Amino acid sequence: MKAQSTSQEKVTPLAKHLRAGKVYRREDLVPYSTSVDRELQQLVVAGRLTKAAQGLYYAPRKSVFGDAPPAESDLLAAFLKDKEFLSFNPSVYNSLRLGTTQLYNKTIVYNHKRHCVIKLDHRSYDFRMKHRFPRPNQVTVEYLLVDMLNNLSELAEDEEMVLERAQKKLNQFDAKKLTKALADFGSVATKRMLNTWLSASNHATEPKGALNE
Incomplete structure (x- = not known):
């Protein structure tokens, strides 16, 4: 005893x-x-x-x-001292089926506090400060398209091929959700490009003579 x-x-x-x-x-x-x-x-x-x-x-x-x-979310929250962040692997863009095929061994973390690349528990994290990003349960394919185009120059992909496929498959995305995701999260360059695509797509689907009515 x-x-x-x-x-x-x-x-x-x-x-x-x-x-x-x-x-x-x-x-x-x-x-x-x-x-x-x-x-x-x-x-x-x-x-x-x-x-x-x-x-x-x-x-x-x-x-x-x-x-x-x-849990990774607990580790990131403790490091940031904040629960407002969005973490993802760029390989998630492959789910859009726009010709991206690369697999990435890193995690990107959008957040409001830190901008650095650091190892936590022997895993590499790329922390990027952003004013706005969706909550994890609000990530849509339309948001992923906008974010992929924002980051396309960083990806190990054929940019021209990805852009060509994205423009051809634009009608597979919800137009309202895409417009909102673009307004909320798109870079200046992405907004310019996607708005041009959307405008061209709208003109292409207008019935003949509609402009003269």
Whole structure:
């Protein structure tokens, strides 16, 4: 009984505070320890914590495959100190079926606070500050088209081929949703190009003589 009591007494307030799968910033753990840096180092060595980046830690979740990282959304929220962001892999543009085929080993994070490329838990993240971007559950194919055109010069694709296919398949997208996504999120160049395409498409579908009525 005494051994059990002694073991419990060694559990510090910081260690008691930790929850599997949770992400912590060093500054948030200071109130739980009189020597936070030393204790964090000890917890990392003991496997209770994993260091994801400078000043950023998480308590691993146990699984049948061993220690598991936290949810990516929790890691990004803790790093940014903000839950307003949109993360995605550029490979998602392939779902538009406009001829893009490349697979990318990076994650882009639109956010309001940080502009940098950094590794978090050995994964590379490209943080880009933007004033506006949709919530994850509001991402539409029309938004993806606008965003792909915004970033087309960065992609390892044949730009002329992608643009040609996008223009030919423009009628497959919802015109109202596309117009709104363009107004809300399009770059100046993307707005100019897509508006030209939309105007040409509208003229092409007008019945003969409509302009003279």
